[in-house]
Amino acid sequence: MLTATRQAHILNSLRTDGEVTVEELAEQFGVSLSTIRRDLNTLSAEGLLRRVRGGGSIEPDQIPFTDVERQHHPEKSRIAEKAAELVAEGDVVIIDIGTTTALLARQLRGRRITVITASLAVIDELRDDDVVELIVLGGAVRKNYNSMIGTLTEQALAQIRATTCFLGTSGIRANGTISDTTGMEVPIKLAMIESSQRTVVLADASKFPGVGVLSVCGPEHISAIVTNDDADASTLEVLREAGVEVMVA
Known part of the structure; x- marks a missing residue:
């Protein structure tokens, strides 16, 4: 060779x-x-x-978004379908960056809701939808991961009060800590959590423990997690004991 x-x-x-x-x-x-x-x-x-x-x-940032989309696609699609059941008419939802959250946005087309996002992939899914009210958070474009980041994004989130935040993650540690790989994303995720009545994490089984090295928050800040039936059982039990609702897709 x-x-x-x-x-x-x-x-x-x-x-x-x-x-x-x-x-x-x-x-x-x-x-x-x-x-x-x-x-x-x-x-x-x-x-x-x-x-x-x-x-x-x-590093995950070096992997093209289109490559990440293909990884575990059936599992991510089931998670997105399950998560969409949590959204009611009239809800205001914040959708984080990521491939699973983009699939969630696809499931929400045609719903009378408000979607707030800094994800270019989510915007692509919803920008031509005549029913969904789409609010785009500003910031510097992070081209390789189809997102926007920076203080403009954080400042905009501080003015928002959402029903639900759907959070992506790079990994979930054995103690239930939600993690990420990019320092620039952590404060944005925290602002999303702070701006929402509840936070739902979308994480396929490969995210246990995943590759995140930076702590975003502990399980006490999470309302629910939507994952697959083959996700790490001991970590899911830790989440349940912390009061997190575990939903299996």
């Missing part, structure tokens, strides 16, 4: 799994450990991955 082809396969593995080890890659491609290390060093120098001890990882 050509070096360039092997390195392309390494990046595809990272986009799927988030992290790979030198040993796994060497076995997969039938090459030496030193060959894989050179590949990882080359890709790291090009800014395509982050070198970690024993392997490499890729």
Whole structure:
């Protein structure tokens, strides 16, 4: 296999799994450990991955939004359908960024509700809907993840009082902490929570524990979570004990 082809396969593995080890890659491609290390060093120098001890990882922000959309798509679709059942006529809902939340927006088309969002993907789903009232939060465009961020977004959220916030997440830790990978997103998520009567987290089973390294909030700030039936049972029990309603799609 050509070096360039092997390195392309390494990046595809990272986009799927988030992290790979030198040993796994060497076995997969039938090459030496030193060959894989050179590949990882080359890709790291090009800014395509982050070198970690024993392997490499890729930050979620580096994964194209369209690639993330394809991951666990059936599971995310079921979560979106279940979450849409929580929205009543006349509700004001805040929809966070993310691929599952974009699928939720699709489920809400034609509903007499108000949707507030900083997600370009959600905007794409609803901007031509004649029934949904769509309010777009301003900010700097984060092109790779189809969202808007910054103090303008936070300031706008401070003036809003919503019925429900539908929150995306990069991961849910064993103690029930909701996490994210991007420091710029954390204050926006907190502002969404503060502006809403209840907060519902949308998280497929792969988000247990996921890849988030930054704490957003503890389970005491969450009203409910919509997830899959194969999500980590012990974490779900921790959430239930904290008073979070666990809904399985």
